[in-house]
Amino acid sequence: MSTQLQSPVESVTDMVEGLARAARAARAAQRQLAQLDAPAKEHALKLAAEALRGAEAEILAANALDMANGAANGLTPALLDRLKLTPERLAGVADAVAQVAALADPVGQVIDEAVRPNGMVLQRVRVPVGVIGIIYESRPNVTADAAALCVRSGNATILRGGTEAVHSNRAIHAALVRGLTQGGVPADAVQLMPTQDRAAVGAMLAAAGLIDMIVPRGGKSLVARVQADARVPVLAHLDGINHTFVHAAADAAMARAIALNAKMRRTGICGAMETLLIDATYPDPHGLVEPLIDAGCELRGDARACAIDPRIMAATDDDWDTEYLEAILAVAVVDGLDEALAHIAAHASGHTDAIVTDDQAVADRFLGEVDSAIVMHNASSQFADGGEFGLGAEIGIATGRLHARGPVALEGLTTYKWLVRGSGQVRP
Structure with a gap:
């Protein structure tokens, strides 16, 4: 019995x-x-x-x-x-x-x-x-x-x-x-x-x-x-404070699609993007933020991000360390790859971080230097899922360094x- x-x-x-x-x-x-x-x-x-x-x-x-x-x-x-x-x-x-x-x-x-x-x-x-x-x-x-x-x-x-x-x-x-x-x-x-x-x-x-x-x-x-x-x-x-870095050499259409999907496909999952990093020399930053705002996402940015669109609110220090799990996104403008890597090292939770770029050397460096369980190139962080990795269902995304990591x-x-x-x- x-x-x-x-x-x-x-x-x-x-x-x-x-x-x-x-x-x-x-x-x-x-x-x-x-x-x-x-x-x-x-x-x-x-x-x-x-x-x-x-x-x-x-x-x-x-x-x-x-x-x-x-x-x-x-x-x-x-x-x-x-x-x-x-x-x-x-x-x-x-x-x-x-x-x-x-x-x-x-x-x-x-x-x-x-x-x-x-x-x-x-x-x-x-x-x-x-x-x-x-x-x-x-x-x-x-x-x-x-x-x-x-x-x-x-x-x-x-x-x-x-x-x-x-x-x-x-x-x-x-x-x-x-x-x-x-x-x-x-x-x-x-x-x-x-x-x-x-x-x-x-x-x-x-x-x-x-x-x-x-x-x-x-x-x-x-x-x-x-x-x-x-x-x-x-x-x-642990929580998913996930970043997407749009590099200067990113394809604009791809960057728009990935940023929108990474945040808004489902805002309540641990693979959702919580911070968007935009290279200061990326040619179309407004094209990145406008679809997010139009989709109902509240954006909170640093001074340079707020200058992109008047609808972006000023971010507080807490915004860079918050897993929102809703239609709120932190946005920062960074001076290239080094500053993006520094921001991620300071604020990421070790879950999932992504780069969008057509520069393979930059992508390889990002993949090699970001110390997260999942690091992506030219893909939405919403793919951070055991089923999408071909593993079947998952029991969680492990963010530690022992025994198991990732899905x-x-x-x-x-x-x-x-x-x-x-x-x-x-x-x-």
């Missing part, structure tokens, strides 16, 4: 004990999951995708309740956009689960191999991390993405979604578990915390030995709390072990 977390806990002690029971059940389920071969996991995930499609009415009704509560509680338009599910978006969520099912299984992949002088054969092979705790806000699609990626990579997961998406998360989780269990995946392999009490997050962060890795996906305050309080290794996803998909949810095959060797 499943030991899924189902009933609200009544105290911090109860919560800690309940989490411990759930984590032990997850550990046992992960051992069972590890015995499933790649075709079995693929089949189970396809059934989960079909279950999501079959539960469209229930999931959308749950999401409508979350949207109404969010509006009543004053969520910003950007957060409401992250929260909202439509039939098209839900179909995309199900498609993403199916796409993960079709990906190559990383478990058991040989990373490298060597034969020692004494004849021993050494291999490093990919293995699941184990039990992964995922703490996230706003986006109900994370429930499905995280579950699919963890199952495909052989990990059990304990999910803790945000209060604003509680009904959506529960409906998505229920559908996923129906499909997965039909395919032979233990129900305890994908659990959803039943409480929105903040103490549940603290219990997860303190669960060393029970949870093997925590993945936070949310705003700066959530990630900061996780990093400060965790006694479990953390794979951090975290299947490989980022594995570690490795050494296999040593001998023929009787003893160490002298």
Whole structure:
């Protein structure tokens, strides 16, 4: 029988004990999951995708309740956009689960191999991390993405979604578990915390030995709390203060299209551009800013940027370090590549930064010197997404420098072990 977390806990002690029971059940389920071969996991995930499609009415009704509560509680338009599910978006969520099912299984992949002088054969092979705790806000699609990626990579997961998406998360989780269990995946392999009490997050962060890795996906305050309080290794996803630098040698039509798309396609995603840098010798700066203003974007600029168009407001120091996630954009005019690089080094969050230029030498230097998880040339930062990278769904964009960086998909949810095959060797 499943030991899924189902009933609200009544105290911090109860919560800690309940989490411990759930984590032990997850550990046992992960051992069972590890015995499933790649075709079995693929089949189970396809059934989960079909279950999501079959539960469209229930999931959308749950999401409508979350949207109404969010509006009543004053969520910003950007957060409401992250929260909202439509039939098209839900179909995309199900498609993403199916796409993960079709990906190559990383478990058991040989990373490298060597034969020692004494004849021993050494291999490093990919293995699941184990039990992964995922703490996230706003986006109900994370429930499905995280579950699919963890199952495909052989990990059990304990999910803790945000209060604003509680009904959506529960409906998505229920559908996923129906499909997965039909395919032979233990129900305890994908659990959803039943409480929105903040103490549940603290219990997860303190669960060393029970949870093997925590993945936070949310705003700066959530990630900061996780990093400060965790006694479990953390794979951090920080904010996206993303820059696009339009170099003097940029194609004007390309620069206009990229700048508009990078900001306005979807303002509430972490890959959205938050600062536009314009080379002082770029010949058509007004052609860059006018489409953004016409599209309803509020521009806040330095003195030289404000001189481009009277509708640009004066920026404050905070604007260069803000992830707006709405139709607000900081704009600065810089004296060439060196100043652009200096600005990015001072203000970027290490997420995604891009250059638009036809000068390959300048592009190569930008790609080499910008120290971000994703660095782009002549492309919109909105492509900062695991699906767009061919990785299937993603669990987040890791901005650190250890273990995994950039879109975290299947490989980022594995570690490795050494296999040593001998023929009787003893160490002298």
